[in-house]
Amino acid sequence: MRVMDEEKFEVLAEWTIRKLKDIETKDKDKIIRWVLYSLGVKDVGADIYLYLREKKRATTTEIADRFSISPTTARRYLEQLHSLGLVDYIGREYHITREDLSGCIREILIPRIRRVLYDIAETARYAEQPKYEGKVYGPEKLRERIMEAKEEAMRNISRLLEKGVKITPDIISGVLEKTFDAIGKLMEDIGRSLEKMGQHMYIYTYTTPESAEDRKKTVIRIDIPERQKKRQHVDYTRGLSIMETRDRIIYNIYSDYRLTVKDFEYARDVNKKMLIKVYGSLEIDPSVGAGYEECIEKIIVYGVLEASKEFIDAVRDKLIVYGHVDRI
Amino acid sequence: MGDEQFEVIFEATIRYIRLRNEDVDPISAVLYALSVSDTGARIYRYLRENKMATPEEIAEKLNMDPSRVQDELDYLYSIGLLDKLGKAYICDMSLSKAIRRRTSRRVIEILNYLADLLEEHGESDG
Numbered sequence: 001m002r003v004m005d006e007e008k009f010e011v012l013a014e015w016t017i018r019k020l021k022d023i024e025t026k027d028k029d030k031i032i033r034w035v036l037y038s039l040g041v042k043d044v045g046a047d048i049y050l051y052l053r054e055k056k057r058a059t060t061t062e063i064a065d066r067f068s069i070s071p072t073t074a075r076r077y078l079e080q081l082h083s084l085g086l087v088d089y090i091g092r093e094y095h096i097t098r099e100d101l102s103g104c105i106r107e108i109l110i111p112r113i114r115r116v117l118y119d120i121a122e123t124a125r126y127a128e129q130p131k132y133e134g135k136v137y138g139p140e141k142l143r144e145r146i147m148e149a150k151e152e153a154m155r156n157i158s159r160l161l162e163k164g165v166k167i168t169p170d171i172i173s174g175v176l177e178k179t180f181d182a183i184g185k186l187m188e189d190i191g192r193s194l195e196k197m198g199q200h201m202y203i204y205t206y207t208t209p210e211s212a213e214d215r216k217k218t219v220i221r222i223d224i225p226e227r228q229k230k231r232q233h234v235d236y237t238r239g240l241s242i243m244e245t246r247d248r249i250i251y252n253i254y255s256d257y258r259l260t261v262k263d264f265e266y267a268r269d270v271n272k273k274m275l276i277k278v279y280g281s282l283e284i285d286p287s288v289g290a291g292y293e294e295c296i297e298k299i300i301v302y303g304v305l306e307a308s309k310e311f312i313d314a315v316r317d318k319l320i321v322y323g324h325v326d327r328i
Numbered sequence: 329m330g331d332e333q334f335e336v337i338f339e340a341t342i343r344y345i346r347l348r349n350e351d352v353d354p355i356s357a358v359l360y361a362l363s364v365s366d367t368g369a370r371i372y373r374y375l376r377e378n379k380m381a382t383p384e385e386i387a388e389k390l391n392m393d394p395s396r397v398q399d400e401l402d403y404l405y406s407i408g409l410l411d412k413l414g415k416a417y418i419c420d421m422s423l424s425k426a427i428r429r430r431t432s433r434r435v436i437e438i439l440n441y442l443a444d445l446l447e448e449h450g451e452s453d454g
Contacts, residue, residue: 008352013344021335102446117432120361125424127354
């Protein structure tokens with residue numbers, strides 16, 4: 001067993017996936033055992049699964065008695081089968097989730113594993129992000145810096161006047177350009193800091209004050225996309241949800257899904273835009289070309305999107321990618 | 329029917345974990361979630377820094393047993409965290425990308441193969 005420092009981590013669930021040497025048999029029971037062993041389910045675990053498959057439902061005590069093991073051991077095996085999505089329970093009674101093991105793998109286990117790996121990859125992405133070590137400016141600093149830029153502009157104008165330079169519109173424009181460049185650079189710095197650190201920024205602007213009381217403040221809020229937003233309520237067992245509203249078709253793809261020309265034609269026929277959120281893996285058929293760009297409102301990719309290069313290029317402005325995009 | 333009749337070619341364990349404290353290095357957590365051992369984690373970090381190295385070089389630099397290094401490299405390669413070119417093992421992409429592009433794909437491929445096999449043999453009828 002591969003052990004690191006278990007004191008640091010609590011394992012909530014684990015899945016062992018084995019690649020086994022192929023077997024030459026047509027015996028269904030043996031094939032099922034071979035598949036179960038590929039999923040890390042050993043002898044007794046496999047026996048319990050096959051028993052539940054035949055009997056449909058049984059309590060932990062019944063299973064413990066049937067296999068001459070303690071209820072705690074029975075529960076441990078059942079928990080493993082439950083993590084794999086092969087069995088479910090109500091109260092003390094366990095039952096198989098679906099008649100077909102292949103369906104369990106495709107509809108429950110694959111989305112679950114994909115989701116866990118996605119979370120692991122996200123943790124890695126957090127860790128690999130460059131740490132921001134620059135300065136962070138508050139609104140007071142912003143005002144201070146704007147005042148500095150203004151004073152510098154005034155000094156420059158005075159200097160030019162002292163030298164007897166005639167102030168022409170060109171000179172004024174040059175001085176103002178320098179001032180606004182300084183302000184612009186500062187704003188850019190602030191924007192970058194906040195983008196790396198947080199969710200939004202506030203910019204305070206002031207009208208020229210006659211007195212402190214007359215000062216009018218305008219607050220501009222600029223929202224920066226919440227890149228690391230946690231999704232707490234994802235239903236792992238569902239592969240897909242499609243919802244139609246008055247003017248949209250909203251796809252939430254948790255598992256593997258494929259969109260074809262038909263789906264796009266349908267959206268076009270009913271005059272609705274497609275809003276697609278990919279948490280799992282979406283393949284858009286290569287025959288869906290740039291011409292279908294108009295059907296898309298937005299595609300947000302947290303998982304993997306595969307589509308033709310032509311289509312990806314066409315929807316570039318409507319594509320928000322936190323995961324990965326493959327051009328076929 | 330015993331499990332010993334099945335020959336294991338490759339085995340990976342994926343863990344859904346929770347950190348016991350906030351001070352844990354996230355990269356360690358990620359490697360632990362992919363069941364990479366302490367030794368494997370040291371090798372992975374070495375390759376992350378040096379991009380490319382042979383097993384002999386790693387064994388020498390990290391003062392490890394060469395056959396142990398080879399086992400760990402095989403595991404890291406099999407779960408897709410490393411690439412291999414000739415004798416050299418290469419850490420050619422970030423950990424997050426490697427998990428998304430290679431680990432996830434390899435694991436899902438194995439699972440799809442199992443489902444295909446069951447369907448081919450009419451498992452749902454039985």
